[in-house]
Amino acid sequence: MPTSDSLPRDAQSILELAARSMFALFSSASEGMMLVDRQARVVWINEQYKRFLPALGFEREEDFVGHPVSMVVHNTQMHQVLETGKPILIDLLTNRAGTFVVSRIPLRDAAGQVIGALGIVLFDHAETTLQPLIDKFALLQRDLDDARRELATQRLQSPGQRQSKYTFASFVGLSPAAVEVKRHARRAALSSSPVLLLGETGTGKELLAHAIHAASSRARGPFISVNIAAVPETLLEAEFFGYAPGAFTGADRKGRDGKFRLADGGTLFLDEIGDMPQALQSKLLRALQEGEIEPLGSNKLLPVNVRVIAATSRDLAGLVRAGSFREDLFYRLNVLPIRVPALRERQADIAALLEVLGEDVALRSGLPPPELTPEALALLEAQPWPGNIRELRNVLEQAVMRSESVRVEAEVFSLVLRESGVQPLQAAPVRTAPVTSAGAAEALPVRPLAEQVAALEAQAIRDAMVALGGNKAAVAKALGISRATLYARLGVSKT
Structure with missing residues (x-):
């Protein structure tokens, strides 16, 4: 870019006039403007920007102007512009006042040194003017937050404790169907009620179960998974509820904890719940209703604090109508049903x-x-x-x-x-x-x-x-x- 010293007088005048005109245009047409100096202190805001002050927590202009921009504007990137000298032409800024589309431009002196930065609020209601872009930004930000929270949780968990492997960031996709299922799953993560994941095999039900646990208040607790279809029917009761010492021939002399005890304080994922034998369904129902289990060969009731997430690729309501799945257990599990879409959807x-x-x-x-x-x-x-x-x-x-x-x-x-x-x-x-096609365009x-x-x-x-x-x-x-x-x-x- 030519410097003012290298331009003819008439060209220099035009450049200065253009700079003044553009500044005046942005100041009047934008939703707000601010200037910061080399030390990143706010030195000026225009009249439009002043209307954001109450939402930012400031009653007077002097409480805002003259202070470091990082202290008065949360999530600002003005420091980056001052340090690099590079503009950020389009960005999304979210703080207490809302979500904005903003531009940040470095200001230079005649020698080309950065002496400050100009911030421009292009849209102050980005939620309505750029809704598709905002939705993508919010989804990606939530996925990033989920991943960070999961990493922090794993650092706090004790060695050897079973942990969730996935977060919502692991469920890839921005199609309407993918966004909708993640929205329902995130809401389910805020509750402690049972979740029932319904969908064809291979759609990612187990991944979502991990993600719900990782985003829940039980994230620091264990995540225990049982594939009911993969466990022989004769071993399922011991697998779920454990057994007392000497409960049966060949049993461990010290007894063994079942999956419910291992999941205490965390989440128990029951995959292929539709394959559970009827004889065991009543015991599972009692464990869910009473919050206690009775190990095989024992006469003692043990309290458990477990959040259950179940999944099935079968028509569970149809199994209830056919009499092969208990109706009361179905309603106990079907508190927060989530349908996981097939890939063709x-x-x-x-x-x-x-x-x-x-x-x-x-x-x-x-x-x-x-x-x-x-x-x-x-x-x-x-x-x-x-x-x-x-x-x-x-x-x-x-x-x-x-x-x-x-x-x-x-x-x-x-x-x-x-x-x-x-x-x-x-x-x-x-x-x-x-x-x-012009004709097709007219019909849209x-x-x-x-x-x-x-x-x-x-x-x-x-x-x-x-x-x-x-x-x-x-x-x-x-x-x-x-x-x-x-x-x-x-x-x-x-x-």
């Missing part, structure tokens, strides 16, 4: 899921992360996936192992699917350029501008992902954004 999340699954496969196999061709990605997005995410992972892992290179072609996936007994559905042709309903911008942004990312075969570095470079920003837009957690 959130196909928009497949690209992000493939990214995460691919990195996990690479980590376990020691190979580089796979890169899918546009045709391969389109093929996978076209499949119904009856086995859901578990099937998707299996097909991806097989294809990676068979591929001769890091770049996996659609033909490899087609071969894997056919050998699994699945006839691959024909994928839609890979789109190389957007198709427009009018939507808010912010919603259309968010939709266009999402479509641009999807098109780039297909065109560049899912190569994140290439997509970020082509779109002119950082890889971290791309991960945020895709809803992929790197924690």
Whole structure:
């Protein structure tokens, strides 16, 4: 940028006039402006900004102006602008006054030295003007908070204690179905009532159970999981309630604690609850209602404090009608039901899921992360996936192992699917350029501008992902954004 000394007099005058005009324009048209000096002290605010003072906790302007900006504006990034000399043109700022879309611009003297910074509030009701973007930001921030809380919890837990492995950040996806199930699960985490996770096999029910525990007040307690379908019926009672010394031939002389005792103070996850034998259902009901258990071969009742999360891929209400599942136990478990969507109901999340699954496969196999061709990605997005995410992972892992290179072609996936007994559905042709139609445009309903911008942004990312075969570095470079920003837009957690 030319300095004032290097410009002709008329050009210098125009530059100074432009600077004054732009400052006056932003001051009058924006929702608020502030100036800070080199020491990050607030030196000026305009009239529009003054209306935020009561919400920020200040009655008088002099209680705000003249003080360090970090003391009066929570979550400010003005220090970063002063230290780096680089502007932050668009950002979301959330504090006591609300959520705002803001810009921060460094101010320099004639020698080019940073002497202060200008903060501009572009929108003061971001919740309504940029709702899709706000929703994505809030979801990602909650996932980050969940991950941080889980890490802190794990540091506090004693060595050897069984812990939850996942948080809500682990449930990948920003499709409406994925967002909705996480919203219900987060609400369930605030309660101590039983949760019933309903959904097909491979949809992520166990992951959500871990996440609910990690976000609950019991996060410091143990997380104990039991797959009822995997335990022989003759051993289930001892598995659940433990047994007293000498309860049966071959029993441990010291006795053994069951899963309820191991989960005391934490969460007990009962997977495939629909496979529980009827003889054991009444004892489980008593444990839930009374908060006490009776170990096998004992006549003593032991108190337990356990939060139960159950899951099933079966029609539990149908089992009740058929008489194979106790109605009273069903209603005891069905306090907070959450339906986990099948993968075919959130196909928009497949690209992000493939990214995460691919990195996990690479980590376990020691190979580089796979890169899918546009045709391969389109093929996978076209499949119904009856086995859901578990099937998707299996097909991806097989294809990676068979591929001769890091770049996996659609033909490899087609071969894997056919050998699994699945006839691959024909994928839609890979789109190389957007198709427009004036007649179609006239028929579209009018939507808010912010919603259309968010939709266009999402479509641009999807098109780039297909065109560049899912190569994140290439997509970020082509779109002119950082890889971290791309991960945020895709809803992929790197924690």
